[in-house]
Amino acid sequence: MQAVRVKCRDRQKYICYEGQLTFKSFLETVSRKFEIPILDLKVYDDLNTEVDEEAFEFLVKKPDLGVLEVRLGPDLEDSVSPTPRHSIASCSSSFLSSSAENEGDSDDTIILQPSPAQSNRADQTRLAQMIERILKDKPGGERIMNEYARTKSITDPRRRDLVKILVANMASEHGMSPSRRIKEEYAKGITALFPYLADPQGNLGYEQFYNPVDGSGFLAWRVKTLQKDASDGQKRTRNIQPLTGGPDAGDRSPFSEENQLTTETQCREAIALMKHTTDEAIIKEKMKQTFTHRQAMVHDPVKSSEIFTTFPRFLDIAGMIERDFSLMFGDDISAKFLEKWPTFYMQKVLKESRGLTQTADLQDLLHNAESTTEQLENGWNSEMSSILLMIHLMPPSPQGKNKRPGKLSARQAIDHLVKFIKTGTSVEGHLDSITESLQPYLLAVGTQKSAIHKYFVVIDKHAIPCKSPDSIASFDELFKAHFVFSASYNRDLANVYNFVQTTVYQIDAATTKVNPRVKEMRARMLH
Structure with missing residues (x-):
């Protein structure tokens, strides 16, 4: 019989064996003796050099092998602790021939109560x-x-x-x-x-x-x-604790209450001034001062329909959505999507999308997302394509009593996020053609989908100009419009919006009910 000395954290044990000790059997024995999962185990020699399977077969034959140390991956290291039974004992060379199972039978053994x-x-x-x-x-x-x-x-x-x-x-x-x-x-x-x-x-x-x-x-x-x-699938009712996070969670206090007008008279005077002045600096200052008043209107079932009549400068001065969102959450949170999407999440989305079952629509979006503008023949540009891929990763959840019949395809759901009209087509004509109540969406105006020169956020048959023709910045404004105007998400895009809200912006992450698919994507992308 032969033995190898093994250390794990502050404990040492002997692994006794007969015949040939393979790397796999060594790891399995270590896992059993130290009571640790076998996944993510790494082995190191006395010189702190990692030992792989090939090196192990060579080293185990050396008479001066010394002590092999096993370590867990960083995430398992915190979740695995030594057994609360700690031994203080000396070992002699005669221990090589004894069973390792007898270790710890010393009179010096101390039994500790685990914390x-x-x-x-x-x-x-x-x-x-x-x-x-x-x-x-x-x-x-x-x-x-x-x-x-x-x-x-x-x-x-x-x-x-x-x-x-x-x-x-x-x-x-x-x-x-x-x-x-x-x-x-x-x-x-x-x-x-x-x-x-x-x-x-x-x-x-x-x-x-x-x-x-x-x-x-x-x-x-x-x-x-x-x-x-x-069985017959009898349903049982259960009490569900409501989760209330999201854009329609209720009235939010401003991130900073500095310079907010407090009386009805002050607000009416500021609103009147904004309607008639052409000075954008004054308009922006008065919009900031009336933020609390405006949020009260948005959450009032009667007055909410008058928001664009009372504050018409949303419709002719770009950037007003962004300013209100920053007043609501602060500049740091407001900047998260523009900072993190192109530098981090876009590549994560592409990687996950490659692992999906490939359909023609998905392949077209992937191709466009990985192409430059010059390489595109048709379809959306790379930035918008990367955003639309999220709908394939987190498709619409089944709706209705029978679930399956109400489920939309990702292709159909994309039309709820962005619509395209050619340059020269009347935006007003597009708004007049709306015959049903729709949740906010983007209206893209350009010569083709890959060459957009203007975006609008369409809400309640009004077109709010986006600050930039950039696809990422315009989607950022579309998302923020839900919070600024307390508009619930389109149910077929809820998974995408909930992912952006809780993962990228980290808004109401603990209080927003999300689909398990969203949680799964969140876990994959944040690790």
Whole structure:
């Protein structure tokens, strides 16, 4: 029998073996002895050099191997703690021939009471090991773990496989109606084993798999599918805690209340001055001073329809939406989309979109998003195409009682976000052609979709000029218009808008109810 000394954090143990010790069997033994997940384990020698499989087979044969140190990835390091049983014992060379299972039987052993933090970490470790064990025992489980180990993420097909495997195990172990605690434990175990799948903006991090507040999530949906397949699908009512974040969450106090007019007379005088003056500096100052008054109008069911009559300068001076949004949230939050979309999120969206099932529409958008203006033959420019790809990543949720019949395609939903008219077409004529109440959308005017020279935000049959013909800046204004005018999101674009709101702007992230698909995309892009 031979032995290798192994260190993990502040503990050392011997790994005893006979015959040939492979790298895989070494990691499995380390995982079992130190009670840590096998994923993300790395091995280092005495010189702090990482040891891979090839080097291990060479080093393990050396008589002066020394101590091999195993470390966990940075995200698992915080979720795994040593066992509360700490041993203080000396080891002699004769220990090589004894079983490593006898380690810690010294009279000097101290039993420590675990702290709440240690208990929580121990619980995470237990749940991570539970999920790992389930996946290892099921066909397809190893493929999921290998994909995560390689990419620090999992694709949509692998995520569906993961949910199916775990819910099948859940039903086998706990019946067809598992308790909330059981579903929550499985969700916790997923993000403990695969920390890069956790949602950084979520209160718990695992809500996309199971949200104990409202019972939503991939695991819950799969459980309901199995229940429906096994029975008549009787529905049960449940009390849902309302989540109230978003553009129609109610009246918001200004980020800064400085220089706000407080009396009705002062506001009427400022409004009258704005209607008749041509001095933009005065208009902008008076718009700032009447922000609180304007927000009160917006949230008044009777007066809200008069907002463009009372404040008509929204319609002829570009940039008014941006100024009100900044008064609401501050300049730092207001700048987030323009700062982060082109430098971070745009490439993330392209990467995730390449992993979707490729349709002709999706391929056209991907091609345009990766092309320069000179290379485009038709379709939207690269910036607008990258934004529209979000609709394919987070398509409309099914609507109505029967769900499926009410679902729109991503292509149909795009028309709710931006419409195109050629240069020379009357904007007023477009507004007159609107026959139904629509949520805010962009109207793009240009010679072709890739050559837009003017954008408008259309709301309540009014066209508000955007400050810039830039596609990213115009979408930024469209999003902000929902908050400035307290307009709810178009239900077919709600997933996209909720992603932008909670992930990019980080507005009401804890109080906005979002689809699990949004939480999943948030987790993928923020890791």
